[in-house]
Amino acid sequence: MRIGVDLGGTKIEAIALDEAGRVLARRRVPTPRADYPRTLDAVAELVLALEAEAGEPGTVGVGIPGALSPATGLVKNANATWIVGKPIDRDLALRLGRPVRLANDANCFALSEAVDGAGAGGRVVFGVILGTGCGGGIVVDRRVLTGPNAIAGEWGHNPLPWPDEREWPGPPCHCGKRGCIEQFVSGTGLERDFREVTGRARSAVEVVAHARAGDAAAEAALVRYEGRLARALAGVVNVLDPDVIVLGGGLSNVRRLYDSVPKLWQRWAFSDRVDTRLVPPEHGDASGARGAARLW
Amino acid sequence: MRIGVDLGGTKIEAIALDEAGRVLARRRVPTPRADYPRTLDAVAELVLALEAEAGEPGTVGVGIPGALSPATGLVKNANATWIVGKPIDRDLALRLGRPVRLANDANCFALSEAVDGAGAGGRVVFGVILGTGCGGGIVVDRRVLTGPNAIAGEWGHNPLPWPDEREWPGPPCHCGKRGCIEQFVSGTGLERDFREVTGRARSAVEVVAHARAGDAAAEAALVRYEGRLARALAGVVNVLDPDVIVLGGGLSNVRRLYDSVPKLWQRWAFSDRVDTRLVPPEHGDASGARGAARLW
Numbered sequence: 021m022r023i024g025v026d027l028g029g030t031k032i033e034a035i036a037l038d039e040a041g042r043v044l045a046r047r048r049v050p051t052p053r054a055d056y057p058r059t060l061d062a063v064a065e066l067v068l069a070l071e072a073e074a075g076e077p078g079t080v081g082v083g084i085p086g087a088l089s090p091a092t093g094l095v096k097n098a099n100a101t102w103i104v105g106k107p108i109d110r111d112l113a114l115r116l117g118r119p120v121r122l123a124n125d126a127n128c129f130a131l132s133e134a135v136d137g138a139g140a141g142g143r144v145v146f147g148v149i150l151g152t153g154c155g156g157g158i159v160v161d162r163r164v165l166t167g168p169n170a171i172a173g174e175w176g177h178n179p180l181p182w183p184d185e186r187e188w189p190g191p192p193c194h195c196g197k198r199g200c201i202e203q204f205v206s207g208t209g210l211e212r213d214f215r216e217v218t219g220r221a222r223s224a225v226e227v228v229a230h231a232r233a234g235d236a237a238a239e240a241a242l243v244r245y246e247g248r249l250a251r252a253l254a255g256v257v258n259v260l261d262p263d264v265i266v267l268g269g270g271l272s273n274v275r276r277l278y279d280s281v282p283k284l285w286q287r288w289a290f291s292d293r294v295d296t297r298l299v300p301p302e303h304g305d306a307s308g309a310r311g312a313a314r315l316w
Numbered sequence: 317m318r319i320g321v322d323l324g325g326t327k328i329e330a331i332a333l334d335e336a337g338r339v340l341a342r343r344r345v346p347t348p349r350a351d352y353p354r355t356l357d358a359v360a361e362l363v364l365a366l367e368a369e370a371g372e373p374g375t376v377g378v379g380i381p382g383a384l385s386p387a388t389g390l391v392k393n394a395n396a397t398w399i400v401g402k403p404i405d406r407d408l409a410l411r412l413g414r415p416v417r418l419a420n421d422a423n424c425f426a427l428s429e430a431v432d433g434a435g436a437g438g439r440v441v442f443g444v445i446l447g448t449g450c451g452g453g454i455v456v457d458r459r460v461l462t463g464p465n466a467i468a469g470e471w472g473h474n475p476l477p478w479p480d481e482r483e484w485p486g487p488p489c490h491c492g493k494r495g496c497i498e499q500f501v502s503g504t505g506l507e508r509d510f511r512e513v514t515g516r517a518r519s520a521v522e523v524v525a526h527a528r529a530g531d532a533a534a535e536a537a538l539v540r541y542e543g544r545l546a547r548a549l550a551g552v553v554n555v556l557d558p559d560v561i562v563l564g565g566g567l568s569n570v571r572r573l574y575d576s577v578p579k580l581w582q583r584w585a586f587s588d589r590v591d592t593r594l595v596p597p598e599h600g601d602a603s604g605a606r607g608a609a610r611l612w
Binding site: 089161256288293294297 | 385386387392393439440452454456457461462463464465466467468469470471473474475477478479484491493495551552553554555556557558559584585586587588589590591592593
């Protein structure tokens with residue numbers, strides 16, 4: 021049995037899969053925010069609860085909103101700041117009495133969708149999270165690319181490609197640079213853009229709903245968003261040329277993206293036609309935990 | 317025996333390797349420019365000559381300055397315009413009476429360096445050609461990534477990341493866009509930059525030599541070049557996070573790049589430290605043909 025844990029900033033989700041990928045058990049608890057020992061406890065308790073429910077022991081993989089630095093073995097790049105700098109795999113292994121594998125949560129998402137989800141069959145799968153932030157992960161031959169800096173797939177902190185006058189040099193990003201892709205294609209980025217243009221504060225969900233209902237300002241924001249997402253993804257196509265790009269996160273629910281973006285990215289790709297598939301996730305919110313289970 | 321052919325715009329180089337990668341025979345002829353049938357003849361004659369010299373038949377792989385479109389099976393994106401739109405693998409197979417494998421020349425370079433060259437041991441190797449143009453190839457687990465559009469590694473037609481006021485939106489590129497990386501980090505790009513700033517025409521080789529001899533204008537151009545190459549490669553590190561980046565082409569002979577660029581890219585990478593290795597090629601000019609031989 022494989023247990024996967026998706027350790028998020030607000031909730032922890034755990035899933036137990038059999039070898040065929042069927043769900044044997046599943047649980048979710050709120051994340052003990054800003055409390056590292058209690059976060060470890062919560063993960064360990066979920067694992068033990070799933071094992072009790074399924075009646076057998078399992079391997080344990082954990083997806084985190086950050087990465088383990090290959091150089092130091094400590095968590096880095098995590099927006100869940102209370103786990104940064106911690107040896108979380110070793111601490112979890114101590115609590116659980118067995119080795120624990122860790123990966124970035126977007127990498128887990130990409131792995132899940134590549135192995136038995138929307139990207140299955142592609143040699144190279146690029147998984148993208150369009151949520152509060154903007155993550156990404158690359159899977160080649162059903163194995164996650166990690167890289168010597170543990171940042172494979174972190175496209176969100178490259179600058180938005182082919183910016184126009186209003187987009188360049190772009191807004192400052194928490195990473196210390198300006199004009200990052202994340203500042204444009206995350207849900208937060210959509211909200212910022214709408215607010216800057218209209219002077220009104222709306223959530224990303226509201227902007228999408230209002231656009232669907234015919235609101236002109238919301239529609240215009242969504243059109244800008246589509247163009248930016250298309251350019252950002254074309255920049256990845258030009259480097260990685262993945263077989264499949266699977267969108268995840270809240271904005272992956274905007275169905276029109278799967279039609280509009282492949283029409284728009286053609287102009288920016290170094291190819292007379294673009295045969296990359298852009299698809300919604302098959303396992304939805306469960307992909308993070310499913311992919312963590314696939315780390316073994 | 318494996319035969320690899322590097323079909324370039326000015327010369328065709330062919331090499332015969334045994335299974336251990338030792339060179340059994342090697343030949344070079346000028347490319348019959350702008351003459352497709354004679355280009356095919358020249359490749360076939362080289363293959364047969366190597367076989368006669370080595371005394372045994374071989375598999376045949378060919379690197380081309382372009383790619384085979386997966387959709388049409390025809391050459392695309394080639395600056396050797398007289399092969400564009402041709403079914404060159406099928407035409408060569410007819411002349412040689414056996415199947416022929418084709419790949420982009422930068423992909424062949426990356427494969428050669430990944431298998432038994434400067435990138436050996438890395439799971440993910442990014443090979444970069446800094447020559448007249450700017451190519452690239454990605455090898456994962458000793459296999460070339462091609463992609464559904466046959467453009468994996470074509471980083472040169474993304475825009476230069478983090479451009480400053482003098483670099484944005486950048487010069488027009490033959491691909492139809494502006495500000496492409498190729499326009500800055502190719503030898504041609506170095507020449508253009510030097511000419512624009514100084515009003516004097518110098519070859520890339522001259523700019524490098526004059527900088528070494530203490531010429532201030534040439535030195536300044538080379539410093540700008542280093543900064544741009546560092547930013548362009550940081551953009552690849554942020555997406556692909558390769559274990560090793562191997563430089564090829566004429567500008568890979570500029571030794572200071574291997575010291576200066578890894579110091580400069582730190583600022584742009586999404587990581588508190590960058591442990592990517594930047595290395596010169598081990599097989600030099602022979603890498604293209606060696607990698608083509610490795611397509612089998």
